[in-house]
Amino acid sequence: MKHEQKVKLIVGLGNPGARYAHTKHNVGFRVIDTLYEAFCQRDAQPRPTHTSIYNSLLIQTTWHDTSIILAKPMTYMNNSGAAVAALVRRFEIPLPELCIVYDDVHLDIGVLRIRQKGSDGGQKGMKSIIHHLGTPVFPRLRIGIGEPVGTLVDYVLTEFSEDEEIEIAQTIDRAVDALETLIRDDILTAMNKFNNR
Numbered sequence: 001m002k003h004e005q006k007v008k009l010i011v012g013l014g015n016p017g018a019r020y021a022h023t024k025h026n027v028g029f030r031v032i033d034t035l036y037e038a039f040c041q042r043d044a045q046p047r048p049t050h051t052s053i054y055n056s057l058l059i060q061t062t063w064h065d066t067s068i069i070l071a072k073p074m075t076y077m078n079n080s081g082a083a084v085a086a087l088v089r090r091f092e093i094p095l096p097e098l099c100i101v102y103d104d105v106h107l108d109i110g111v112l113r114i115r116q117k118g119s120d121g122g123q124k125g126m127k128s129i130i131h132h133l134g135t136p137v138f139p140r141l142r143i144g145i146g147e148p149v150g151t152l153v154d155y156v157l158t159e160f161s162e163d164e165e166i167e168i169a170q171t172i173d174r175a176v177d178a179l180e181t182l183i184r185d186d187i188l189t190a191m192n193k194f195n196n197r
Helices: 024-041 077-090 124-133 152-156 162-184 187-194
Strands: 009-012 047-051 056-063 066-073 098-104 112-115 140-144
Touching: 009 024, 009 077, 024 056, 024 066, 024 098, 024 140, 024 152, 024 162, 056 077, 066 077, 077 098, 077 124, 098 124, 098 162, 112 162, 112 187, 140 162, 162 187
Parallel strands: 009 066, 009 098, 098 140
Antiparallel strands: 047 056, 056 066, 112 140
């Protein structure tokens, strides 16, 4: 049944603080913020809440008869797993109903990839999550930020160029559409619709 495949916990990865807000490594945070705004404008009932116990900013809402938790870990990217695992345990989230949203240097800017499972692909936030959950079998939405220029660390912590920002803003909107499809329908529908640019 489709209900069994609906995502209930959506986690965007990034780094807290104004200095990181518009960097390439924070597109996961930006997707969560944009998804929240979309819920506010539609038929959702957002109830913003914050807890320091689970080291995350949380937004809880209901949409399409599904209880949804949007989360942004405040642990910094490389330690995202501790916060995600705590949320999964606290809210008793089955892993098929978890979706991690994050940046991927192996995809061109503008490309989305939804998968039901996979490796960390060298992304340290995902490496931490897989370690803390003890499995790589959970849905994820990868957002392309392009091949690194210079060192990887310097690249992901820089902001997009003016032209890239136009592209990534459109990609974030598509990512929100993809997540809404995940919630409303199922992951296979979202994969079929959004994995081709």
